[in-house]
Each structure stands twice: as structure tokens, then as C-alpha cells.
Amino acid sequence: MNDQNPREHNERPVAMITGASSGIGAEFARRLAEKGYDLILVARREALLRELCNELENLYNISAEYIVAELTDPNDVNEIEEKLNESENLQILINNAGFGIRGAFHEVGLDIQTSMLKVHCLVPPRLTHIALNKMLKRNKGSIINVSSTAAFLVSPGNVIYCATKRFINSFTESLYLFLFDTDIKVQALCPGFTLTDFHTKLGIDPRTMNVNWMSSKDVVKNSLKCLEKGKVICIPGFKNKLMCFVMKIIPRRVLYRIIIKHNKRRNKSD
Ligand SMILES: NC(=O)c1ccc[n+]([C@@H]2O[C@H](COP(=O)([O-])OP(=O)(O)OC[C@H]3O[C@@H](n4cnc5c(N)ncnc54)[C@H](OP(=O)(O)O)[C@@H]3O)[C@@H](O)[C@H]2O)c1
Numbered sequence: 426m427n428d429q430n431p432r433e434h435n436e437r438p439v440a441m442i443t444g445a446s447s448g449i450g451a452e453f454a455r456r457l458a459e460k461g462y463d464l465i466l467v468a469r470r471e472a473l474l475r476e477l478c479n480e481l482e483n484l485y486n487i488s489a490e491y492i493v494a495e496l497t498d499p500n501d502v503n504e505i506e507e508k509l510n511e512s513e514n515l516q517i518l519i520n521n522a523g524f525g526i527r528g529a530f531h532e533v534g535l536d537i538q539t540s541m542l543k544v545h546c547l548v549p550p551r552l553t554h555i556a557l558n559k560m561l562k563r564n565k566g567s568i569i570n571v572s573s574t575a576a577f578l579v580s581p582g583n584v585i586y587c588a589t590k591r592f593i594n595s596f597t598e599s600l601y602l603f604l605f606d607t608d609i610k611v612q613a614l615c616p617g618f619t620l621t622d623f624h625t626k627l628g629i630d631p632r633t634m635n636v637n638w639m640s641s642k643d644v645v646k647n648s649l650k651c652l653e654k655g656k657v658i659c660i661p662g663f664k665n666k667l668m669c670f671v672m673k674i675i676p677r678r679v680l681y682r683i684i685i686k687h688n689k690r691r692n693k694s695d
Pocket of ligand 1: 443444445446447448449450467468469470471494495496497521522523524525544571572573574615616617618619620621622623624626
């Protein structure tokens with residue numbers, strides 16, 4: 426007779442979240458723990474991961490573990506892949522880890538730009554490959570790839586960033602079409618400016634930027650709502666949606682002129 430409690434460890438759904446030590450990733454961890462998910466959190470800042478795991482285990486009676494990993498290091502990525510492979514009840518994979526770079530393309534070192542290509546474009550497909558094989562066997566699961574409104578933009582100051590985020594959207598939309606007749610959901614989450622550690626890591630004080638900030642809480646709330654509805658491209662916030670829509674319909678020549686003008690004005694005021 427099976428007299429196990431359904432809330433016991435091995436029956437709970439599992440979510441793996443990369444970049445969970447702060448910002449949007451940490452907020453996903455909070456919301457999924459609240460919903461009763463066991464967590465596998467990945468990032469480099471161990472103290473933050475440990476603290477978050479302890480907090481969520483105590484608050485929600487779930488199991489939370491972490492992997493300290495540098496996503497540009499193949500050995501660390503292997504460790505994550507092994508964990509993913511072992512995970513019996515994987516329901517959600519969130520490829521969220523990411524970062525920005527400041528400076529002109531030709532001036533910024535190639536090492537950091539190559540790291541961005543690895544973190545944004547190499548690791549998500551690798552983890553998705555493993556997750557999808559597991560999910561397809563059960564015809565159940567969700568994959569969220571955290572992109573950006575930058576996926577709809579071209580920007581002289583963010584050459585590689587915009588390109589990597591467009592890759593994420595294209596990758597996710599193609600998967601969506603492939604998975605259309607299954608119960609597996611995929612989403613490219615495209616937040617606009619969000620108050621997290623992202624800009625402070627670049628040495629920018631968010632208070633000095635006159636933009637339309639959203640909170641991680643609102644971004645994640647939007648993403649989970651989009652997931653329920655099965656929306657593949659999720660853009661949180663009305664202003665961000667409008668901006669992406671305009672980017673899609675505006676003639677390229679007009680767009681280039683606006684961006685060049687804006688850039689000249691910004692360079693003058695810097
Ligand atoms: N904030 C925004 O305005 C904004 C807008 C659009 C899209 N996004 C996207 O949202 C995602 C989350 O960023 P966030 O805004 O929440 O910023 P954040 O607070 O800086 O979080 C980024 C996360 O990624 C992890 N990470 C970065 N590089 C890593 C690496 N090489 N190896 C392992 N982990 C790494 C960081 O962990 P450790 O530092 O502990 O390793 C951290 O947990 C990113 O993909 C970003 O591009 C952000």
C-alpha cells in the first residue's frame with residue numbers, strides 16, 4: 426500500500442533556475458517555492474544562494490539546493506547537466522543567468538564578449554536539450570528563457586547583448602512551433618528595465634536613469650501569467666509591449682535614423 430504523503434520530497438515538482446542569486450532569478454525562486462516546487466538554484470555568489478535556499482526551505486517547507494557555478498566553465502556546466510539528468514521530477518527550467526557589458530564593441534575585450542555568448546547562447550540550449558528529453562517522456566513541463574526587450578532592438582552601445590537576446594527569442598519561438606502539439610510550454614521572457622543587480626554590476630546607479638523601471642516581482646508575475654496562457658513571447662508592462670510593437674513595424678531606415686540621433690545626443694551629454 427502506498428501511504429506516502431503526496432507532499433513528500435520525491436513527489437514535489439522540481440524547478441531549476443540559473444542566475445538565482447539575485448534579481449529576476451531569485452524572484453522566480455520565491456514564487457515557485459510558494460507554489461510548492463523543490464528548487465535547484467545556480468549562480469556564482471554562494472552566500473546569496475545559501476541564504477535564499479535556507480529562507481525558502483523554512484518558509485515553504487520545500488527542499489532547495491544550490492550549485493555554485495561559473496557558466497563559462499565547461500566543468501561547472503557539466504555538473505549542472507548531471508544534476509538536471511538526475512532530477513526525477515523536473516517540471517520547470519528557467520534559463521535566466523545573464524549580464525550586461527558597457528562600452529563600444531571594438532573597445533571591450535573579446536573575452537567578456539565571448540563569455541556573454543556562452544552564458545546567453547550556449548548554456549541555455551544545452552540545458553534545454555536535457556530538460557526537453559526528460560519532459561517529452563512525460564509530455565509535461567515548462568522552459569522559460571529570459572531574454573529582453575533588447576531582442577527587438579539594435580543598439581550601437583549593446584552590440585553583442587542585443588544579438589544574444591535575439592538569438593534567445595528565435596531559439597525559443599522555433600522550439601514553441603516544434604512543441605505545439607505537446608503539453609510542454611516554452612517562453613522567451615522579454616523584460617524591459619528591471620530593478621535588480623544588473624545595472625549596479627555595470628557601475629550604473631539606477632536612480633540616475635530616467636527610464637520606465639519595473640520590479641522583479643511584477644516581471645515574474647507577468648511571466649507566470651503568460652506561461653499559464655501559453656504565450657511564447659512574454660513582454661511585461663504596457664510601455665515595453667508598445668516599444669517592441671513599434672520596433673517591429675517601424676521601417677528600418679527610420680529606426681536607424683532615430684537611434685543614430687539618440688546616440689549622438691547621449692554621447693554629447695556623457
Ligand atoms: N535588469 C534588467 O533591466 C533586465 C532587462 C532585461 C533582461 N534582463 C535579463 O534578466 C536576466 C536576469 O538578470 P537580472 O536583471 O535579474 O540581474 P542580476 O540581479 O544581476 O541577476 C543575474 C543573475 O545571473 C547570474 N550570472 C551572471 N553571469 C553568470 C555566470 N557567468 N555564471 C553564473 N551565473 C551568472 C548572477 O549570479 P552571480 O553573479 O551570483 O553569478 C545572477 O544570479 C538576465 O538574463 C538579463 O539579461 C534584465
